[in-house]
Amino acid sequence: GENVEQHPSTLSVQEGDSAVIKCTYSDSASNYFPWYKQELGKGPQLIIDIRSNVGEKKDQRIAVTLNKTAKHFSLHITETQPEDSAVYFCAARTNTNAGGTSYGKLTFGQGTILTVHP
Amino acid sequence: DTGVSQDPRHKITKRGQNVTFRCDPISEHNRLYWYRQTLGQGPEFLTYFQNEAQLEKSRLLSDRFSAERPKGSFSTLEIQRTEQGDSAMYLCASSSFTSGRTDTQYFGPGTRLTVL
Numbered sequence: 001g002e003n004v005e006q007h008p009s010t011l012s013v014q015e016g017d018s019a020v021i022k023c024t025y026s027d028s029a030s031n032y033f034p035w036y037k038q039e040l041g042k043g044p045q046l047i048i049d050i051r052s053n054v055g056e057k058k059d060q061r062i063a064v065t066l067n068k069t070a071k072h073f074s075l076h077i078t079e080t081q082p083e084d085s086a087v088y089f090c091a092a093r094t095n096t097n098a099g100g101t102s103y104g105k106l107t108f109g110q111g112t113i114l115t116v117h118p
Numbered sequence: 119d120t121g122v123s124q125d126p127r128h129k130i131t132k133r134g135q136n137v138t139f140r141c142d143p144i145s146e147h148n149r150l151y152w153y154r155q156t157l158g159q160g161p162e163f164l165t166y167f168q169n170e171a172q173l174e175k176s177r178l179l180s181d182r183f184s185a186e187r188p189k190g191s192f193s194t195l196e197i198q199r200t201e202q203g204d205s206a207m208y209l210c211a212s213s214s215f216t217s218g219r220t221d222t223q224y225f226g227p228g229t230r231l232t233v234l
Contacts (some may be wrong), residue, residue: 006160043122043209043225044161089160094179094219098173103149104221105174108160 001029004092006109007090014117019080021112023090024072032093032104033066033073037086038111044089080116087111120144120213122226130232131200138196139229143212150193151184151223154178155207164208167193200233207231 003026003065013019031052036044050057050064050073057064061080066073077084090112093104123142131137141151148169153161164183166174169190179185181200182200197204207230211223 005159025224032221037223043124044225046222046224049222073154089161098172101168101173103166103168103215104175105151105163105165105166106161106223111158111160 002030002092002094002107004090004109006090006112008112009110010115011063012115012117015080015082017080018098019020019075019084019114019116021075021079021088021090021114022072023074023092023109024061025092025107026069026071027073027092027094029105030092030094033076034093034106035062035092036063036089036091036108037091041084047088073117077114080114082116082118085114085116087113121177121192122159122208122210122224123126123140124208124226128230128232130234132234133200135200136196137231138194139208139231141210141212141226142191142211143192144224145213147214147224148190149209149213149215149221150187150217151213152193152223153211153220155164155209155228156205163207164195176209197231200231202233205231206234215225220225 034049038044063076090109091106150167153162155161167187207228210226215221
């Protein structure tokens with residue numbers, strides 16, 4: 001099955017700096033890579049995602065890059081703010097066929113605790 | 119609020135008791151997933167429903183666990199004879215696949231289970 005490794009496990013930056021979180025995956029059939037932000041006591045919230053036919057995607061201060069050959073993808077947050085402090089998870093989705101349909105379960109990385117100091 | 123909702127948010131139980139959690143997906147979503155998240159880890163897939171059909175169960179889902187989605191709307195996850203190792207956050211996610219769009223999963227707030 002799919003295996004996703006995420007680094008670093010903790011990341012501390014000063015407000016205004018950039019933060020980069022990296023993930024690698026093992027299954028070359030994985031075709032969709034979402035990033036989730038999880039705050040204390042809450043469920044994961046989707047912040048950005050990228051499909052395998054795209055190399056880069058940007059949404060305001062957040063960007064994601066994908067290197068299919070190397071099987072790794074990264075989250076970039078620029079101009080960090082204290083409210084960006086949270087746990088960030090990467091995930092990879094591989095399609096599964098069952099019951100005459102195709103669906104995708106997510107395999108998550110171990111998470112990165114991001115702390116942005118004012 | 120039209121997001122995924124879960125009930126209860128917290129559950130404390132004694133070892134050996136049965137517990138049941140409920141998930142209400144986003145109303146037009148026909149796909150529903152359950153995940154389990156232990157402290158300091160990412161969520162792990164437990165089971166998947168498409169409408170009322172349970173199409174996949176993870177090996178993590180022992181025979182003490184059962185999930186249902188009787189009318190293709192809300193879902194329940196029951197754990198029988200709870201063990202301390204069952205202590206975790208149980209997350210529900212829903213999605214709707216439309217041709218040409220990615221099957222984006224939206225998560226609920228989770229149910230935190232503590233087994234004493």
